[in-house]
Amino acid sequence: MPLSNIRIIHQDAAVLVIDKPTLLLSVPGRAEDNKDCLITRLQENGFPEARIVHRLDWETSGIILLARDADSHRELSRQFHDRETEKAYTALAWGQPALDSGSVDLPLRYDPPTKPRHVVDHEHGKHALTFWKVLERCGEWCRVELTPITGRSHQLRVHMLSIGHPLLGDRLYAHPQALEAHERLCLHASMLAFTHPVTGERMKFECAAPF
Structure with a gap:
């Protein structure tokens, strides 16, 4: 290809x-x-x-x-x-959070009966922490910046769902209104910073979301 x-x-x-x-x-x-x-x-x-x-x-x-x-x-x-490393994502989320920023600290695990979904599980889940910040409010949805501190599978999607704001176009976790609000999952890795493995230089790259 x-x-x-x-x-x-x-x-x-x-x-x-x-x-x-x-x-x-x-x-x-x-x-x-x-x-x-x-x-x-x-x-x-x-x-x-x-x-x-x-x-x-x-x-x-x-x-x-x-x-x-x-x-x-x-x-x-x-x-x-x-x-x-430092990572940030841009996403569109359903609804309007009461605050302009916050964090979600909820443990996650893979859920075989509903694969490939993951769920919050306080007993068996692995530690997961996400910071979120509203960038723009647009009627029924908002644009947010998501900063994962841990790197669990589906972490950002499940954490936003857990606080009542599923991502638009998310076929695994969104309710019908949020799913139909966009033709794709509105989650984009917009920033990554790391130390160059040879030169030792700190490098930061940004890439605007296409939605």
């Missing part, structure tokens, strides 16, 4: 910073018809050495970081594990 709508934000000998489109897996899925993905397209189109450092959900668009050698991959993976 060609790179087509995959935009390269930055590249050097050690890293690739990519703007991933919505409806594209980060890595191959288990099913045979889920082999098309970001890493495969990059490896087949000029970047055979590319290695995934972290992932974005299939429907989530925005900034994703890849390494171009084993040492860089190891160091960047460590930074994500040790929470030395």
Whole structure:
């Protein structure tokens, strides 16, 4: 598959910073018809050495970081594990929060009976923390900036749902009104900061949401 709508934000000998489109897996899925993905397209189109450092959900668009050698991959993976990176997402959420900012500190776990959904579980869930801030209020919905401190699967989607503000276009978690309010999941990785694995320079990239 060609790179087509995959935009390269930055590249050097050690890293690739990519703007991933919505409806594209980060890595191959288990099913045979889920082999098309970001890493495969990059490896087949000029970047055979590319290695995934972290992932974005299939429907989530925005900034994703890849390494171009084993040492860089190891160091960047460590930074994500040790929470030395900074991430921010832009999202459209249903409703109007009473406050302009806040946090959600609720443990999450995968829920096999409703796969691939995740749920809040105070007994068996893993710690998850998200900060949110309203950027714009627009009638029935609002634009928010979401800052995950932890990196649990579906964390931002479940946390916003838990406070009564599901993301627009979210086929897994939104109620009918929020689902029908937009044709795609309105979640975009808009900022990523990390330390370059070779130069030691602190790097920050931003990418505006397409919605």
